[in-house]
Amino acid sequence: MAYALEVSALSRAFTGKQTVVALENVDLKVKEGELFGLLGPNGAGKTTLIKILSTLLLPTSGTAKVLGYDVDGEASKIRPLINMVSGGETSGYGLLTVRENLWMFSQFYGVPGSVARERIDGLLKAFGLEDKANAKVRTISTGQRQRMNIIRGFVTDPKLIFLDEPTLGLDVTTSRTIREYIRDWVRARDDRTLLLTTHYMREAEELCDRVAIIDRGTILACGPPAELKRRMNHASTFVMDTTSFDPAPLSAVRGVKGVSADEIESGKRVRLVLEDESAISDVISAVVSRGGRIVSLNKVEATLEDAFIEMVGRGLG
């Protein structure tokens, strides 16, 4: 099986007034044809990893191979095969139309004119942006702009595409359009690989063949969402409603040994991941001893989010 990405012992530090270690000793392998997700909170190092893989940033140590080529020495062999889109980016020139902007970026990859035109038309249709094709970029909305950016990534027909938080801040419908396209794109041919970062748990669970959970520059776990959830089987998940009391329920239960927790509704509802179910009595006494009352307590099916909470020790907010 060929690997689209092979990352080993990769570290990246930023030296400035104080040194920030954005990635530490990361090992990762992504197979060709995979839809792979990087899941992590803000500042985890997701964007840094994408920048290294897309040849914008050099590793401090370790190696990374993209489609078999080394990011340090063989960047020029990697670039024709990849593309990158980040959510919230503002690319292009405001006085060009959407179509012109897409055409311009396709030219940087040498796409022949007629092929570019055909692809742009198809993609505009797929993303419901045909009616804005001839609108100047400075006049379109944020969501339309983001769809244009994603089209820009696919218009060069890359073998490997990096999408950094592609649905950041988008409404439900637009996000769904994008997700569906992403999935279909990877499935359409078996030599297409897609690496996606997100901090939406649902997105990762729904879309990805495999997910790596990353926090503070290290990869905590990696596997198919189902497997990550299965790893949780020894643990149990509860949703607990309480009356409000001081300190907040979340901080009260977080002090209990063997319990990771995340807030679902502020001051009222928390999600608990227990390493051992017997810890539930400690949770109850932690609430009651602080003057709170339990309104309900339900055991629930584990989700990817629970796996995440247990590993990172907190939720994604």
Place this chain on the structure above:
Amino acid sequence: MAVSAHLRTFRHAAWLGWQMESNWTRPWLFMIYSIARPIAATLILVVMFLVVKQGVANDPAMFAFTYLGSVFFMFVAQVMMGATMVIMEDREHYQTLKQLYIAPISIRVYIIGRAMSKLLLTSVSVVISIAFGILVLGLPLDLGTVDWPLFAAAMALGISCILAIGIALAGITFLTAKHSSGINEGIGGAFYLLCGTLFPLTVLPSWAQAVGMAIPLTYWLELVRRSLYPGSAMEAISGLGALGSGTIMLYLVVSTLAFLAASTLIFRYADRRARRAGKVDMTTSY
């Protein structure tokens, strides 16, 4: 609004302006930048003079005429640039214009306060240029004979007039996008051409002379030159020789008042238009 409130705004804005002017990562670059550009612009004129006249001594009065005109015009160019920059920067870069706008202070006083640091820096450039002119280029200027009271009066009126123009420009800047940063240069260029800055008004076509005679800067430059060169040397070439200094002072006062009134009207109008069109917090660069 109380005078004390205006004073407070003024002090605060002047301090802020200075911070922004001097907050450069490399002070030496800042110094070169503030001083080298205007001085280079003056030196271009010096070389043009020398190419034609072969030496300052061949026509010292004309040399002094151009040199002083060019040096004192720095005040106009710098303040006009400063006034438009205040609006652009506060609106687009720091995006603080809207807060300022709703704060209970006079924007005009704020703009004047911010312009102070420009005035101060320009004064330094002017003094350096004149010293350079005297010491290196042979500018015939005798500080002992200067008519200081006339100079002071002319400067006071001239600077007020320049500030009035600056405020009007700031008002217009409210309404324009960033790309037309040319507005200050455009209007500045017109003044440069029409106010007898480099050459006597009489060289211009007569319609242009008439326009020049309606702009207070023409009289300001004339009085500055006359105060620095008492006697008839400047009057003889300027084309305003028929008018006594008192008359010119009167023209300067009247035209300055007219410009102040116009500036107030323009600013008010621009202010209303900007609010109505929602342009106070627009950003035009992306």
Place this chain on the structure above:
Amino acid sequence: MPLNLRAAVGRAYPRVIGALREPSWTFFDVLLPLLGIAAYIYYYRALGAASSFEGFVVLGGAMTAFWLNVLWGMASQFYWEKEIGNLQLFLVSPMSRMALLAGMALGGMFSAGVRALSTLFLGLIIFDVHMTVEEPLFLAAVFLVTLIAIYGMGMMFASLFMLYGRDAWNISNLLQEPIYLVSGFYFPVRALGPWVSAAASIIPITLGLDAMRQLLFGEQALGLLPVATELVILCVLAVAFLVLARYALRYMERLGRKEGRLTLRWQ
């Protein structure tokens, strides 16, 4: 069509379109230099200079369009592209960075050319300036090589300023009036003396202007060197700046990747 040609055309496109789509900017860009030109022409008239001096002013005024474009459309451009988020997308693409810069230069030359031509045309008409083109081919050669050389210089600065944003802006600002002075935009550069004019000749616009003045105004241009010599030096400068630009680009891109400064934005 090969990749890099496509890329250059792609990058030139917004510049050409921009000049056509926003004619109001062009209007301003033509009007402003005319005011300056008028002031200098009347100044020469007041000094009683020969009429050819007025021609020098019009020529210099027209050429400022290209110089300003080199400063603001080339040298500080990568910094600006970084600010608006385009630089990283340019750099992940497989095109040669020289092709990108060449596209910027070609597009810029077009819009600057429109401005220069209008300035020249209006200047000649309004101020009744006469020039005689006796050796059009020679003139065209000098003009083209000058353009290549100054844009090559702009390409070099663009690479150097890729990582030094604010300074790029400040230095571009600094290179206006001081360069108009030392490069002799409005007078024969020989007036500055042999040392200054020799030093200023490292900036290609200096010899370019001098050679064009000689070709348009003959003896009165007080040329620095024979035109043919100047053309040879300009060719050398053009090649040198292009080669330097290429190395500067490689070096700065690598340094940027190492230090993480190609994408200063939050993304």
